Amino acid sequence: MEEGSSVKRQVIALGGGGFSMEPDNLALDRYILSQSEEKEPRICFIPTASGDKPEYIRRFYEAFGRLTCKPCHLSLFEPLFQNLHDFVLEQDILYVGGGSTRNLLVLWQEWELDGIIAEAYQNGVILAGISAGANCWFEDGVTDPLNGPLYAIEGLGMLSGSICPHFDGEIKRRPAYLEAIGKGTMKEGYGVDDGAALHFVDEQLIHVICSRRNTPAYKISRQGVETFEEAIPAAYLD
Template sequence: MRQIIALGGGGFSMEPDNPLMDLYILKQSGKPSPNICFLPTASGDAENYINKFYQFFRRFPCRPSHLSLFRPPTRDLEGFLLEKDIIYVGGGNTRNLLILWKEWGLVPVLKKAWEEGIVLAGISAGAICWFEEGVTDS
């Protein structure tokens, strides 16, 4: 089943003491311990945002990772992302996120991820990025 879970607010970065939304996202993978990958592109890969992601998700049965375009963990970004069960995009600047994704060739990779049933989720810019149109302050 193809899923996009778009959050206008909440989640680990805004409500770390209320895990309900993020637990829902984990559950949607259908896996007992899903691979969840955070894309902090919209925040410019802000270290404190990445740290919040790991601090939050390490409390639950999942395998968290992140993809930095400023310090990519591999040259094979497609392989890296397509092995995940959930791709969770953080908030920040929507325009910068989309420009960087296009430049790095991630747009077709993320479309393929969706077609393969990987759960796509995100908050703010990470929610808008999945749609052709939306309202943003970017």
């Protein structure tokens, strides 16, 4: 992506869905591709949060091989790139997969990938992701360790506030998120259901879209110790 004076910064954060959860419904994935100005955008899958699981990578290529794009992936466990900085900046879209947000952030910091991605964002590379790949763009996110309670984790902070992916898709998510905001341990933010996504341009929410009918997102705010949910209607992608 070439640097220019009218660069548009974009983040598309999926609560759930996309190729990894809905392999027969690629509406959200098509939407991500459609936001690029390139006719055949270069989209790079970053599966760090899953430990670069081969099956996850295979499913990415299976899905995006059916779409109009140039797919590739970035593995930190079996790297194929010669220069990480140049490889990332050559992409039009970065699509971050789900898994462990904590592991993702630790590895990105070790490889200095967090700073490289921040530079790519400023240069107009579209950032997208699901679950952990949505958490990472915000100041705060909700993550769940194996056999442990949900907890708040700091993200990279491209976007202000917090996010809770799988808001209704996993039974513990909604109450844990509302409690954390009520206690002030997490910033106000967004609960995003499976099948819904938030689209930010220049750090402002401009669209909520969904691949499943009647699937909203929620703006979560706090007054004192009380939390309030405001449903944000989503445009259905048919």
